[in-house]
Amino acid sequence: MVSRKYVYLFNEGNAAMKNLLGGKGANLAEMTNLGMPVPQGFTVSTEACTKYYEDGKELAKEVIVQIYEALAYIEQITGKKLGSIQNPLLVSVRSGARASMPGMMDTILNLGLNDKTVEGLKNLTNNERFAYDSYRRFIQMFSDVVMGIEKRKFEDILDEVKELKRVKFDTELTASDLKDIVKKYKVLYEKEMGKEFPQEPKEQLLEAITAVFSSWDNPRAVVYRRLNDIPGDWGTAVNVQSMVFGNMGDTSGTGVAFTRNPATGEKVIFGEYLINAQGEDVVAGIRTPHPISRMQQDLPDCYKQFVEMAENLEKHYKDMQDMEFTIEQGKLYFLQTRNGKRTAQAALKIAVEMVEEGLISKKEAMLKVDPKQLDSLLHPKFSEKELKSAQVIAKGLPASPGAACGKVYFTAEEAKMHHEQGEKVILVRRETSPEDIEGMVAAEGILTARGGMTSHAAVVSRGMGTCCIAGCSDIRINEDAKIFEVGDKVYQEGDYISLDGSTGNVYGEAIKTVEPEMSGYFGKFMNWADEIRALKVRTNADTPRDAEQAIRYGAEGIGLCRTEHMFFDEDRIPAVREMILSKTEEQRRKALDKLLPMQKEDFIGIYEAMENRPVTIRLLDPPLHEFLPQADKDVRDLAKEMGLSFGELKTTVESLHEFNPMMGHRGCRLPVSYPEIAEMQTRAIIEAAIHVKREKGYDIVPEIMIPLVGELKELKFVKDIIVRIADEVIAEEGIELKYMVGTMIEIPRAALTADQIAKEAEFFSFGTNDLTQMTFGFSRDDAGKFLKDYYDKKIYEFDPFQKLDQVGVGKLVTMAVELGKMTRPDIHLGICGEHGGDPSSVEFCHNIGLDYVSCSPFRVPVARLAAAQAQVKNKRY
Ligand code: PEP
Numbered sequence: 001m002v003s004r005k006y007v008y009l010f011n012e013g014n015a016a017m018k019n020l021l022g023g024k025g026a027n028l029a030e031m032t033n034l035g036m037p038v039p040q041g042f043t044v045s046t047e048a049c050t051k052y053y054e055d056g057k058e059l060a061k062e063v064i065v066q067i068y069e070a071l072a073y074i075e076q077i078t079g080k081k082l083g084s085i086q087n088p089l090l091v092s093v094r095s096g097a098r099a100s101m102p103g104m105m106d107t108i109l110n111l112g113l114n115d116k117t118v119e120g121l122k123n124l125t126n127n128e129r130f131a132y133d134s135y136r137r138f139i140q141m142f143s144d145v146v147m148g149i150e151k152r153k154f155e156d157i158l159d160e161v162k163e164l165k166r167v168k169f170d171t172e173l174t175a176s177d178l179k180d181i182v183k184k185y186k187v188l189y190e191k192e193m194g195k196e197f198p199q200e201p202k203e204q205l206l207e208a209i210t211a212v213f214s215s216w217d218n219p220r221a222v223v224y225r226r227l228n229d230i231p232g233d234w235g236t237a238v239n240v241q242s243m244v245f246g247n248m249g250d251t252s253g254t255g256v257a258f259t260r261n262p263a264t265g266e267k268v269i270f271g272e273y274l275i276n277a278q279g280e281d282v283v284a285g286i287r288t289p290h291p292i293s294r295m296q297q298d299l300p301d302c303y304k305q306f307v308e309m310a311e312n313l314e315k316h317y318k319d320m321q322d323m324e325f326t327i328e329q330g331k332l333y334f335l336q337t338r339n340g341k342r343t344a345q346a347a348l349k350i351a352v353e354m355v356e357e358g359l360i361s362k363k364e365a366m367l368k369v370d371p372k373q374l375d376s377l378l379h380p381k382f383s384e385k386e387l388k389s390a391q392v393i394a395k396g397l398p399a400s401p402g403a404a405c406g407k408v409y410f411t412a413e414e415a416k417m418h419h420e421q422g423e424k425v426i427l428v429r430r431e432t433s434p435e436d437i438e439g440m441v442a443a444e445g446i447l448t449a450r451g452g453m454t455s456h457a458a459v460v461s462r463g464m465g466t467c468c469i470a471g472c473s474d475i476r477i478n479e480d481a482k483i484f485e486v487g488d489k490v491y492q493e494g495d496y497i498s499l500d501g502s503t504g505n506v507y508g509e510a511i512k513t514v515e516p517e518m519s520g521y522f523g524k525f526m527n528w529a530d531e532i533r534a535l536k537v538r539t540n541a542d543t544p545r546d547a548e549q550a551i552r553y554g555a556e557g558i559g560l561c562r563t564e565h566m567f568f569d570e571d572r573i574p575a576v577r578e579m580i581l582s583k584t585e586e587q588r589r590k591a592l593d594k595l596l597p598m599q600k601e602d603f604i605g606i607y608e609a610m611e612n613r614p615v616t617i618r619l620l621d622p623p624l625h626e627f628l629p630q631a632d633k634d635v636r637d638l639a640k641e642m643g644l645s646f647g648e649l650k651t652t653v654e655s656l657h658e659f660n661p662m663m664g665h666r667g668c669r670l671p672v673s674y675p676e677i678a679e680m681q682t683r684a685i686i687e688a689a690i691h692v693k694r695e696k697g698y699d700i701v702p703e704i705m706i707p708l709v710g711e712l713k714e715l716k717f718v719k720d721i722i723v724r725i726a727d728e729v730i731a732e733e734g735i736e737l738k739y740m741v742g743t744m745i746e747i748p749r750a751a752l753t754a755d756q757i758a759k760e761a762e763f764f765s766f767g768t769n770d771l772t773q774m775t776f777g778f779s780r781d782d783a784g785k786f787l788k789d790y791y792d793k794k795i796y797e798f799d800p801f802q803k804l805d806q807v808g809v810g811k812l813v814t815m816a817v818e819l820g821k822m823t824r825p826d827i828h829l830g831i832c833g834e835h836g837g838d839p840s841s842v843e844f845c846h847n848i849g850l851d852y853v854s855c856s857p858f859r860v861p862v863a864r865l866a867a868a869q870a871q872v873k874n875k876r877y
């Protein structure tokens with residue numbers, strides 16, 4: 001039997017093979033094919049990773065055989081041999097998933113070194129210091145990544161020796177210092193593992209590959225995947241590449257660079273490098289690197305060659321590239337290229353300018369910006385006025401723009417905990433590491449004392465759109481004492497500070513923020529998105545203020561106006577309660593008469609704000625007890641106010657109690673019991689529309705929506721009330737007015753009988769919040785408590801209340817669309833559940849042929865771009 005191919009040499013792949021080779025592997029193959037200087041190696045495929053998990057976390061024999069074959073080939077072309085003393089081959093082992101997951105998985109460098117090959121390396125390079133520096137790095141990385149021994153324990157040894165030798169930088173350590181460190185590291189390893197540091201290079205290699213596969217499932221990778229919609233079954237590939245050395249003296253170095261500035265989008269080569277260093281020194285933020293332009297003076301030929309190749313890579317990939325390179329004794333090598341992560345501002349500028357440069361089309365530009373990122377542009381900036389009087393206490397690198405204000409916390413756990421308690425938090429760390437991911441997600445802003453523009457903190461915050469200041473060496477952090485000091489001032493845990501991620505300024509106080517502007521690149525790009533998309537974007541808004549906000553963000557109408565929110569207003573609640581506590585229809589009508597003018601005013605405000613745009617108003621939905629107090633003290637107060645006895649009111653409150661309110665007396669079930677509520681609301685809607693039509697001349701077609709329908713007859717019952725009242729008001733007013741009556745589809749039975757429902761409904765709006773909870777059978781209010789266990793146990797990978805479950809709930813939606821159209825081919829279709837603002841769900845809505853999505857105002861731009869992307873991908877069926 002011919003075995004499946006699990007291992008690919010770099011010259012056997014190409015950029016299109018991302019799924020199999022991972023992003024890094026596919027691009028290494030592509031660069032090899034382009035004839036670029038890439039140290040040779042091979043990729044163990046993502047299929048091998050999947051197999052590894054299928055086989056119970058074991059590397060299959062056939063995979064091992066293919067690894068050894070590829071290794072033999074690399075040995076042949078490099079003329080070096082793994083484990084050879086005369087000419088040792090050393091390799092790096094790195095993870096590389098389909099989508100880039102910066103810092104989320106693990107890398108091992110200098111693999112192949114042992115007590116003998118280190119001597120070989122010394123003789124070969126005539127550089128003892130270099131050889132032992134490489135060895136001590138390898139022991140440290142292997143121990144940390146493969147064996148899980150804490151890195152800190154190795155750093156402590158390094159610091160001790162540095163202190164003893166009275167030196168500040170690692171580069172000042174001599175060969176004999178490093179030899180001493182290696183010895184100490186090995187003792188530590190033996191103590192921790194109960195066995196010697198492995199001396200057999202092939203054993204090292206297989207252990208390392210296994211560790212990378214295992215790291216696909218480490219907790220920080222799992223969290224990152226959930227945040228970035230990356231499925232767990234993709235797996236990671238592993239790249240094994242022959243080493244080149246940036247730590248071979250002053251004509252060697254290593255760096256990371258972007259073809260454009262990832263923070264601002266400016267078109268200049270941007271990056272950092274370190275002379276005489278290895279890769280992890282730059283990204284780990286341990287030494288603060290130099291800007292790449294310095295390389296022009298230090299190594300001018302390499303710089304020229306680098307810039308030329310970088311520009312070619314950008315043209316080839318038609319996107320901004322993020323590259324890692326190493327210079328070994330004056331010779332340049334590319335170790336990696338990928339489409340670079342960037343801030344939202346940069347993404348927009350780059351996309352627009354690439355269209356203007358003729359490099360890409362407008363349609364291609366749509367795919368260069370992640371819709372979720374737009375969110376960060378809509379958030380407030382510091383008020384200029386307040387900023388003028390604010391005191392800059394320190395300055396760091398402007399790593400990720402935006403304004404953040406919050407209380408200082410020094411650990412990811414504290415930041416997360418206080419965020420969950422409702423505080424705005426700023427995470428302050430010496431440097432961040434991938435373990436900090438949850439604290440970083442919780443933080444408004446991140447401040448680090450060490451690290452450059454490409455440090456972990458910088459890269460991850462830019463990806464998340466979170467404000468970040470890195471490398472702020474003005475501050476001295478004492479993480480144990482939970483303080484940081486600037487000059488002689490001390491800031492403690494819980495103190496307020498503010499960060500400006502665009503300037504790098506740190507302020508020792510809270511600063512007010514203001515709304516951002518929606519012009520420039522943002523405006524231009526979003527106009528292109530609007531030209532391209534087919535799906536309309538409406539908003540969920542209950543007040544004129546939200547409606548106006550949404551229009552500024554580009555909303556084309558209101559898809560859901562929830563009327564209950566208006567009833568909670570201080571002026572209204574007494575009349576609402578009077579209505580609920582009425583014993584007769586007559587009393588109820590009296591209370592509703594009080595509400596009518598207020599409700600009419602609400603709708604006038606909304607119609608005026610929306611001008612000629614369509615507005616869907618939904619009849620009252622929640623169960624009535626939500627409007628009544630529950631605690632005895634509050635019941636007593638209300639009883640007094642309403643002239644009732646405590647006992648009487650308490651009895652009513654108890655009689656309205658429901659065991660499962662989400663499935664209780666709510667939605668269209670209310671007007672079935674109390675038609676007069678629907679009558680009042682219909683009258684208010686129609687009178688408001690007529691008023692605004694007369695006053696402003698807007699062409700208003702009220703869309704009245706009935707919630708929670710599950711049966712045609714109940715829909716017809718409520719619709720008849722609406723039509724009777726609407727026609728009555730229109731006749732009273734003597735004016736022409738068209739209106740529509742439609743329904744939410746949010747009960748599975750409504751979806752299943754959508755062909756019948758469509759006989760009476762002129763439009764469907766998918767209420768996927770309720771539809772999700774009723775389909776899964778768990779309540780949206782309680783699911784949060786146990787969904788985490790489902791993620792941990794890998795039963796679910798995402799929250800179905802945020803991202804539509806296309807397999808189950810989506811099947812009901814698709815079915816309802818088809819059934820609805822069978823009865824009423826021109827039925828108007830939209831979605832108004834939370835999913836209307838989630839990019840993957842928007843794409844689904846486009847594909848199944850909905851007319852619009854409706855989402856909260858802040859997510860309108862996200863939905864506009866997601867809709868344009870869906871059109872570009874064009875899978876409408
Ligand atoms: C829904 O159920 O999706 C919906 C929009 O209604 P609500 O969230 O108000 O129940």
Ligand code: MG
Nearest residue numbers: 746767769770
């Ligand atoms: Mg609902």
